[in-house]
Amino acid sequence: MTTTPETAAYPQHDEGVAPGTAASLREAMNRLLSGRPQRTDGRLVKDNLWKEAKVSRATMNRATRIMAEWDARVADCDGVTPSEARKNAELITLRTKLAEKTRECTELHHRLDAAATAIAALHHDNTLLRQELDHSGQLVSLAAHRSGRTRNQDPPLIGPC
Structure with a gap:
């Protein structure tokens, strides 16, 4: 990679981005993979990675090694957070x-x-x-049977109390 006056102010690391940016991306990746996001909903998508790291999408895309590591780690956990x-x-x-x-x-x-x-x-x-x-015969109600009366009998006389 050649250094131009525009890129000389931003030294590149062997990861394709500045060391601080690479550290931010790795920290963001670790937070997302451990289920502790700070700035996103926590889904394991690249859109959340660059937002979580507070870098631009283009900057994230230049970090090819980190992106390869991201892809491998997300595949290892089937894209599911803890x-x-x-x-x-x-x-x-x-x-x-x-x-x-x-x-x-x-x-x-x-x-x-x-x-x-x-x-x-x-x-x-x-x-x-x-x-x-x-x-076939006489039907006696249970109430009458229990009180000792049948249909043909007169009701018992009840006197004054």
């Missing part, structure tokens, strides 16, 4: 619990349907038995 990884793990846990509760609810719904069917069948049988008893 906080995103925690959220993803929590999401998986919650989805598993939801599926379990859905299965449990379905099971209880089936049991409720079976109980309702059994109750309806018992009610029907009870109605038929009452009708049969009414045609």
Whole structure:
């Protein structure tokens, strides 16, 4: 690379940018990768890297070694920050619990349907038995039976207290 009067005022490091700029980019990269951004939303995108480092996009692009390191480190973590990884793990846990509760609810719904069917069948049988008893003999209400009376008896006399 040749030095012109315009670039002589800004000495270049072997990384393609000034040493201070390279340090800023590396610090920004480390903050983003560790999930501790200061100036961005923390997503692992190059747009956040240059903003986090407080340099221009063009300056960031000149730092070819740092950009190669960025690409490799982002690929190593699948582009997911630690906080995103925690959220993803929590999401998986919650989805598993939801599926379990859905299965449990379905099971209880089936049991409720079976109980309702059994109750309806018992009610029907009870109605038929009452009708049969009414045609074949005398039907005595439970209240009368408990008090010792039947339909044909007069109510007991109750005197003054």
